[in-house]
Amino acid sequence: MSNDILVITEHLDGKVADISYEMVGKAKELAGTWDGQAVAVMMGDGMADQANGFDSDATLYIDHPALAEFNPEAYGRVALALAQERSPRLIMVGNTSVGMDLAAWLSVKLGAACVAYVNGLEAEGDTLVATAQLYGGKMAAACAMDGPAVVSVMAGAFPAEDGMGSTVAESAAPPASLDDLKVRFVQLIRPEAGDVDITAVDKLVAIGRGIGSEDNIELAQELAEALGAEVAASRPIIDAGWLPKTRQVGKSGLTVKPKLYLMLGISGAPEHLEGMKDAELIIAVNTDPNAPIFDVAHYGVAQDLFDVAEAMLEALE
Amino acid sequence: MNIVVAIKHVPSTTDELELNEDGTNLDFDEIDFLLNEFDEHAIEQAVLLKEAAGGEVTVIGVDVIEELDGVLHTALAKGADKAAKIVGDIEPPVSSHTQAKWLADAIAEMNPDLVLTGVQAVDDLDGQIGPMLAAYLDLPYVGVVTGVSSQNGSVLAHKEFAGGVMAEYEVTLPAVLGIQAAEKPPRYAPISKIRQMAKSAEIEEFEVDEDFEYEGCELRKMAKPESAGHAEMIEGDPEEVAEKIIAILEERGLL
Ligand SMILES: Cc1cc2nc3c(=O)[nH]c(=O)nc-3n(C[C@H](O)[C@H](O)[C@H](O)COP(=O)(O)OP(=O)(O)OC[C@H]3O[C@@H](n4cnc5c(N)ncnc54)[C@H](O)[C@@H]3O)c2cc1C
Numbered sequence A: 001m002s003n004d005i006l007v008i009t010e011h012l013d014g015k016v017a018d019i020s021y022e023m024v025g026k027a028k029e030l031a032g033t034w035d036g037q038a039v040a041v042m043m044g045d046g047m048a049d050q051a052n053g054f055d056s057d058a059t060l061y062i063d064h065p066a067l068a069e070f071n072p073e074a075y076g077r078v079a080l081a082l083a084q085e086r087s088p089r090l091i092m093v094g095n096t097s098v099g100m101d102l103a104a105w106l107s108v109k110l111g112a113a114c115v116a117y118v119n120g121l122e123a124e125g126d127t128l129v130a131t132a133q134l135y136g137g138k139m140a141a142a143c144a145m146d147g148p149a150v151v152s153v154m155a156g157a158f159p160a161e162d163g164m165g166s167t168v169a170e171s172a173a174p175p176a177s178l179d180d181l182k183v184r185f186v187q188l189i190r191p192e193a194g195d196v197d198i199t200a201v202d203k204l205v206a207i208g209r210g211i212g213s214e215d216n217i218e219l220a221q222e223l224a225e226a227l228g229a230e231v232a233a234s235r236p237i238i239d240a241g242w243l244p245k246t247r248q249v250g251k252s253g254l255t256v257k258p259k260l261y262l263m264l265g266i267s268g269a270p271e272h273l274e275g276m277k278d279a280e281l282i283i284a285v286n287t288d289p290n291a292p293i294f295d296v297a298h299y300g301v302a303q304d305l306f307d308v309a310e311a312m313l314e315a316l317e
Numbered sequence B: 001m002n003i004v005v006a007i008k009h010v011p012s013t014t015d016e017l018e019l020n021e022d023g024t025n026l027d028f029d030e031i032d033f034l035l036n037e038f039d040e041h042a043i044e045q046a047v048l049l050k051e052a053a054g055g056e057v058t059v060i061g062v063d064v065i066e067e068l069d070g071v072l073h074t075a076l077a078k079g080a081d082k083a084a085k086i087v088g089d090i091e092p093p094v095s096s097h098t099q100a101k102w103l104a105d106a107i108a109e110m111n112p113d114l115v116l117t118g119v120q121a122v123d124d125l126d127g128q129i130g131p132m133l134a135a136y137l138d139l140p141y142v143g144v145v146t147g148v149s150s151q152n153g154s155v156l157a158h159k160e161f162a163g164g165v166m167a168e169y170e171v172t173l174p175a176v177l178g179i180q181a182a183e184k185p186p187r188y189a190p191i192s193k194i195r196q197m198a199k200s201a202e203i204e205e206f207e208v209d210e211d212f213e214y215e216g217c218e219l220r221k222m223a224k225p226e227s228a229g230h231a232e233m234i235e236g237d238p239e240e241v242a243e244k245i246i247a248i249l250e251e252r253g254l255l
């Protein structure tokens, strides 16, 4: 095992994702304490320029048509071959749609430990201690690792600025064959525009599973109207088919920064927080006084959302 | 198509989560268990594929704390054809690697065309079993999938990225997919049907491989997260609360 750290960076639709810089910054700090190198890895097709500008000790850019957009099998083969060549102490991927496909797979292939939802990493001598989230953000765990490890890092856990620098990438051919792939990228599907753009409005009333049933959405709509707001929602409301995807806030939905984000019956899972934690004023109504959302909201009400919404409607009339 | 769905029973996260005495895990005696949300979607997606293209759906789980039968019966009531569980001398907590290896051994015997898991389970939030199954079975994996359709010898899978952007992949079978959402909301299984399954269903059993060991990480401690801040709580009856919220909005020029 070497003292190096491999960071698998990511991009979508030609744009490098912030999580890449966030990981590189942390990797550089950790590798420094171990006298190792923080190596950023970017895979793509004809985008060598974008691989420049990390604050890594070295950046490897792997160019191949099969790497143009994310392909779990092709990315996996490249990452595995690089890891076998360099036997790094740590591999960092994002806790994203990209990294979630790679982390655990790589750990099995390499015989490494694996921790997901990581929001803290510290070196204690030769031991790496990762803090991770569990139970929808209601618990935190500390895991210690002495051998090789793969971690998937939460978006926003580390500052992106720390990973921005001027390292010029070295280009290389894929270290593994990318022929005969069983997974083939077909196309990107971009979201259709909805009736409103929730990223562009000042006030949102956001509803979650606590709303209970489709019929109750009307109450949220009335309240939104009285406040001059639009209705947004957490993922379960969209998956149930109660509101269109264009209303979803979070990791796989939209990121919003409204002046008011009034939340009714949303627990505050990490994937939801990713999309709204920078709102200017967050008011959360949730019957569970221990809901994680109360650690993030500015104001909280530990009461039934129906009582509060109805009382607000009445007071506004 | 022969489809296997791996399913897990998880503690309800709306309950108060109490820790055990040494602070290394939850106190499982104090918690309600239910079928992992994303596994409901995986079952629905499997049943939709079966309805479209024929075949058979088998659900399987590791019976870590001997509470699995209930969710297996629920899956059967939702349209799965067969149920299986991995049993033996199981001492929780069992690492993801070990559970994935046990599942992979049993699933390999079933010769499936397609293996579905939930994208992740809400308990440990790790989303590891799917990719690990793929690694142990030497099959391709695509996760965060929100819709699957089958064609000759392969499937088309939609995978979600941020901002509502999706990518479409063609995946040669056999393969493992981690399901985030089925094409349609999961169907509801009436209690009466679940009860009927509880009476009549046969659950096939596989023994754990006691020799498998995996050097993973050492869980030092679990704790409620320390947060940087906490909301200022607004107290009072609903009318008072409503007034206070409106006053805050007025003060900030939001009304
Ligand atoms: C890859 C991936 C991507 C994801 N992307 C997203 C995303 O983009 N957006 C997103 O939101 N989620 C996303 N999720 C899902 C996320 O993990 C959570 O499952 C989801 O955010 C939970 O939504 P919720 O808070 O509405 O539901 P729950 O977590 O079930 O919370 C419901 C809350 O309502 C409260 N409640 C119940 N009844 C009442 C009442 N009468 N009055 C007041 N409160 C009440 C409960 O106490 C509870 O806290 C993603 C998950 C994965 C794995």
Ligand SMILES: Nc1ncnc2c1ncn2[C@@H]1O[C@H](COP(=O)(O)O)[C@@H](O)[C@H]1O
Residues within 6 Å of the ligand: B005, B006, B007, B008, B036, B038, B039, B042, B060, B061, B062, B063, B064, B096, B099, B103, B116, B117, B118, B119, B120, B121, B122, B124, B125, B126, B127, B128, B129, B130
């Ligand atoms: N003990 C288990 N038995 C069967 N399937 C499981 C088990 N644990 C996890 N899975 C499957 O793997 C998915 C991801 O779980 P996890 O890796 O625990 O987040 C779940 O949604 C299930 O489909």
